[in-house]
Amino acid sequence: MTTIDIKGLDWAAVLAELFNATQPYGMGAKAPDVKKKITVEQAQEFLDSVKPRAITEPPRPGKAYVEFGGGVHTGRYLYGHSLELVFDQDTVEVGHYNHDNGQGLAEQVIARLRESGEGGSSG
Structure with a gap:
């Protein structure tokens, strides 16, 4: 798996940039909630909506959740x-992202975000 250092970058800014660098994929293009682009605010709303999974609940493949460590x-x-x-x-971690959207795409997106100076941490 490929992991990228995003120290100093806001998670919502990273999520929005990675999302906006892709197109709807496969059957996802027909999803009722399909979007072409999202804002940093929409990315933050999504991150805020993700719920922790119970310690007794196994990870659900393909579903959003918060790990025990955060x-x-x-x-x-x-x-x-x-x-x-x-x-x-x-x-x-961007291994699946790069597999589906193009090898090295995530690294390029994060590099552009760093260069732009627009992904600074909000915390």
């Missing part, structure tokens, strides 16, 4: 786009 799994699809990202403190 890591956030976005789930397989978000608004029709194939993401399957895992945010954990100062990193984001």
Whole structure:
């Protein structure tokens, strides 16, 4: 799996940029809630809506949840786009994202976000 350092970047800004760099994927293009682009605010609303899974509940493949240690799994699809990202403190796991959307795409998106200076941490 490929992990990228996102220290100093806001998770919502990273999520929005990664999302906006992709197109609806496969059957996701026909999803009733499909979106072409999302704002940082919409990304933050999504991250805020993800619920922790119970300690007795196994991870549900493809579904969004918060890990016991605080890591956030976005789930397989978000608004029709194939993401399957895992945010954990100062990193984001992008292996599935790159597999579905193009090898190295996540690294390019994060590099552009850093260069733009628009992904600063809000905390």
